[in-house]
Amino acid sequence: MREIKFRGISTDEKVWIYGNLLISQNPRHNFETLIIPQEKCNSYMAIIPSTVGQYTGLKDRQGVEIYEGDVLDYDNGIGIKGIVKWYKDGFAIRILGAGDASNKSLYQSTEDIEVIGNIHENPELLKEGEANASN
Missing domain, CATH: 2.30.30.290 (YopX-like domains)
Structure with missing residues (x-):
């Protein structure tokens, strides 16, 4: 079985973030695409949606x-x-x-x-x- 993970460029630091993909439906967020970094299971990074790749x-x-x-x-x-x-x-x-x-x-x-x-x-x-x- 292959490893499932994603990458995307963060909206703030403009660097690649690797981890699990999360699409936020929370209206208080001004972003929708997030990646939970592999090394930080309890945090997330806002990602530029067009840069997400599996x-x-x-x-x-x-x-x-x-x-x-x-x-x-x-x-x-x-x-x-x-x-x-x-x-x-x-x-x-x-x-x-x-x-x-x-x-x-x-x-x-x-x-x-x-x-x-x-x-x-x-x-x-x-x-x-x-x-x-x-x-």
Whole structure:
């Protein structure tokens, strides 16, 4: 069974927080998306909702955990980049520059995959991937 956890960028310190996801329905809060950090079970951090990503349960060839929203170097550095997304019934790699039809299952093999950034902190990787894929 894979470990279920999430990450998101905190609204105050703008750093990644890892832990359990909680959606607050409390009207006195001015935020709705929270993460309870793994090391602090009795506290929570407000998270920017658009930055929330779930852990896939997999690690790349360097042992780095792979999360939804990560940008991957796919196929050992030959210029193919992809984004980790939830697609239909599992996590997939959407190959940049190849359109929506180009989703590959993330569960096939991670030995040739390396996390090189994410869509929130490294948006320039998305443009580079589109340019490389069109060559």
